[in-house]
Amino acid sequence: xxxxxxxxxxxxxxxxxxxxxxxxxxxxxxxxxxxxxxxxxxxxxxxxxxxxxxxxxxxxxxxxxxxxxxxxxxxxxxxxxxxxxxxxxxxxxxxxxxxxxxxxxxxxxxxxxxxxxxxxxxxxxxxxxxxxxxxxxxxxxxxxxxxxxxxxxxxxxxxxxxxxxxxxxxxxxxxxxxxxxxxxxxxxxxxxxxxxxxxxxxxxxxxxxxxxxxxxxxxxxxxxxxxxxxxxxxxxxxxxxxxxxxxxxxxxxxxxxxxxxxxxxxxxxxxxxxxxxxxxxxxxxxxxxxxxxxxxxxxxxxxxxxxxxxxxxxxxxxxxxxxxxxxxxxxxxxxxxxxxx
Amino acid sequence: xxxxxxxxxxxxxxxxxxxxxxxxxxxxxxxxxxxxxxxxxxxxxxxxxxxxxxxxxxxxxxxxxxxxxxxxxxxxxxxxxxxxxxxxxxxxxxxxxxxxxxxxxxxxxxxxxxxxxxxxxxxxxxxxxxxxxxxxxxxxxxxxxxxxxxxxxxxxxxxxxxxxxxxxxxxxxxxxxxxxxxxxxxxxxxxxxxxxxxxxxxxxxxxxxxxxxxxxxxxxxxxxxxxxxxxxxxxxxxxxxxxxxxxxxxxxxxxxxxxxxxxxxxxxxxxxxxxxxxxxxxxxxxxxxxxx
Numbered sequence: 048x049x050x051x052x053x054x055x056x057x058x059x060x061x062x063x064x065x066x067x068x069x070x071x072x073x074x075x076x077x078x079x080x081x082x083x084x085x086x087x088x089x090x091x092x093x094x095x096x097x098x099x100x101x102x103x104x105x106x107x108x109x110x111x112x113x114x115x116x117x118x119x120x121x122x123x124x125x126x127x128x129x130x131x132x133x134x135x136x137x138x139x140x141x142x143x144x145x146x147x148x149x150x151x152x153x154x155x156x157x158x159x160x161x162x163x164x165x166x167x168x169x170x171x172x173x174x175x176x177x178x179x180x181x182x183x184x185x186x187x188x189x190x191x192x193x194x195x196x197x198x199x200x201x202x203x204x205x206x207x208x209x210x211x212x213x214x215x216x217x218x219x220x221x222x223x224x225x226x227x228x229x230x231x232x233x234x235x236x237x238x239x240x241x242x243x244x245x246x247x248x249x250x251x252x253x254x255x256x257x258x259x260x261x262x263x264x265x266x267x268x269x270x271x272x273x274x275x276x277x278x279x280x281x282x283x284x285x286x287x288x289x290x291x292x293x294x295x296x297x298x299x300x301x302x303x304x305x306x307x308x309x310x311x312x313x314x315x316x317x318x319x320x321x322x323x324x325x326x327x328x329x330x331x332x333x334x335x336x337x338x339x340x341x342x343x344x345x346x347x348x349x350x351x352x353x354x355x356x357x358x359x360x361x362x363x364x365x366x367x368x369x370x371x372x373x374x375x376x377x378x379x380x381x382x383x384x385x386x387x388x
Numbered sequence: 389x390x391x392x393x394x395x396x397x398x399x400x401x402x403x404x405x406x407x408x409x410x411x412x413x414x415x416x417x418x419x420x421x422x423x424x425x426x427x428x429x430x431x432x433x434x435x436x437x438x439x440x441x442x443x444x445x446x447x448x449x450x451x452x453x454x455x456x457x458x459x460x461x462x463x464x465x466x467x468x469x470x471x472x473x474x475x476x477x478x479x480x481x482x483x484x485x486x487x488x489x490x491x492x493x494x495x496x497x498x499x500x501x502x503x504x505x506x507x508x509x510x511x512x513x514x515x516x517x518x519x520x521x522x523x524x525x526x527x528x529x530x531x532x533x534x535x536x537x538x539x540x541x542x543x544x545x546x547x548x549x550x551x552x553x554x555x556x557x558x559x560x561x562x563x564x565x566x567x568x569x570x571x572x573x574x575x576x577x578x579x580x581x582x583x584x585x586x587x588x589x590x591x592x593x594x595x596x597x598x599x600x601x602x603x604x605x606x607x608x609x610x611x612x613x614x615x616x617x618x619x620x621x622x623x624x625x626x627x628x629x630x631x632x633x634x635x636x637x638x639x640x641x642x643x644x645x646x647x648x649x650x651x652x653x654x655x656x657x658x659x660x661x662x663x664x665x666x667x668x669x670x671x672x673x674x675x676x677x678x679x680x
């Protein structure tokens with residue numbers, strides 16, 4: 048009963064700088080679409096490729112965010128799911144000549160199953176212990192991919208090269224532009240699904256488990272089932288990102304999926320904002336561009352510059368980019384109210 | 389059987405390295421309640437300082453002592469400068485700060501001392517400890533120093549006022565503050581001690597793995613694993629866990645045929661995860677009980 052009253056309560060009519068908040072949301076949304084649509088025709092090929100990669104990382108970070116941000120399970124092993132997605136795509140295209148269109152659903156299913164199964168034993172572990180278990184996964188995957196047992200499929204240390212897909216239906220786009228469009232379409236579907244998932248009854252269950260597992264199970268939520276399912280869905284997102292990444296780079300090798308990738312995804316998650324869906328976009332951009340910027344400052348001290356930037360970002364926005372935006376909006380709303388009086 | 393004994397002894401020797409690091413990991417965990425990912429790089433940086441001091445002509449033990457003091461001060465300084473401003477930030481932001489520290493220290497050391505591999509002197513000599521030559525004198529010395537540090541920490545935490553205050557500050561900051569303990573400084577002290585123990589670990593490990601900016605990366609992982617297996621709340625357990633990880637890693641590499649040398653890290657980690665599934669708070673850790 049209590050839950051229903053909370054749901055149906057009208058949100059307070061807030062205004063930002065004189066306009067209603069929903070109006071702002073529409074403006075931001077339309078602007079975003081316009082920018083995304085013009086990007087491929089304005090930017091140079093390489094830059095477009097980088098934006099595509101940033102979007103792919105954003106999807107992977109979104110997957111991690113569903114697990115860590117909304118369900119409170121810590122993971123340092125998402126590079127493993129990324130790798131599994133990427134290899135699923137590469138093996139399908141290279142070994143079986145299957146169209147790239149089918150690689151994404153296949154990667155999604157494979158990663159969901161793998162993530163769900165990994166989530167089962169992980170149920171017994173919490174916080175740091177879970178971090179260690181996922182971390183073990185991140186360390187193990189590149190070694191397993193290299194090992195002689197699966198070398199026939201994975202190509203061992205050399206990895207697999209695949210061909211970049213061309214635009215279908217004779218669209219006047221080169222392969223970089225088409226890949227960008229394809230990634231944007233996939234990303235949109237993924238983001239809408241994530242948004243709906245989090246806002247749904249299931250999403251509330253996930254958040255309840257994060258905030259208080261015992262209270263959640265007392266309310267009748269099947270904690271184990273939801274936790275493993277979240278692991279599966281999170282792996283699915285990251286796996287789809289991995290498959291897209293394989294298409295974009297048109298090459299997979301074990302050493303692209305090391306622990307560093309897991310750390311990068313984690314950094315993107317925190318910098319973008321924990322438990323924020325739109326923040327992951329910022330996270331993706333950060334993960335891709337900041338290391339390059341750091342290298343631009345100084346070749347020898349690139350790591351140190353990256354670390355300093357990271358520290359500054361954390362100081363300035365301890366709750367991530369999403370937290371900062373939320374803070375600014377709250378301030379503006381406050382001002383709007385004050386001036387309205 | 390003989391092969392088995394050989395492997396166990398060899399595992400014990402490498403386990404000594406992990407035990408050293410695990411002890412430093414547990415130490416900081418006691419003070420701040422998180423795993424510090426920059427721990428390995430802090431130890432590496434300290435070891436470079438020791439190397440520099442020895443290069444400048446200081447005798448080994450003087451450089452050893454000076455490095456411990458410098459590391460302690462640096463550890464306190466890092467807590468005050470980097471982490472205190474993040475006092476109210478969420479936990480995950482702290483972890484990112486550790487990652488940033490790691491990047492800074494790693495690239496800084498590479499910039500100052502470059503990435504060539506350097507040899508580091510050992511005070512114990514390199515000859516074999518036993519006749520068969522399974523364990524070098526250095527390995528023996530390293531294990532002895534680790535056990536000595538463990539004893540020192542035990543006495544410190546159990547029998548001094550300041551040790552008690554540190555435990556109180558970590559276990560229940562609010563109540564500790566009400567009892568007149570300066571919790572902020574206790575945390576800084578914990579960082580200082582962790583840095584000092586880390587520097588000892590680094591100086592003991594460096595003769596075996598050689599000195600270079602990336603030397604600690606894999607060792608820290610094993611150290612974490614050892615600490616977690618032993619239980620993060622128990623320094624003794626962490627040391628034992630470190631030895632266990634070393635032995636398990638060696639035995640897995642020898643007896644599980646598919647594994648070979650390159651897969652033994654993952655096998656060791658999987659065995660650890662299996663242990664954790666049976667005993668989630670580590671072999672010697674206290675299970676955490678919360679009141680609902």
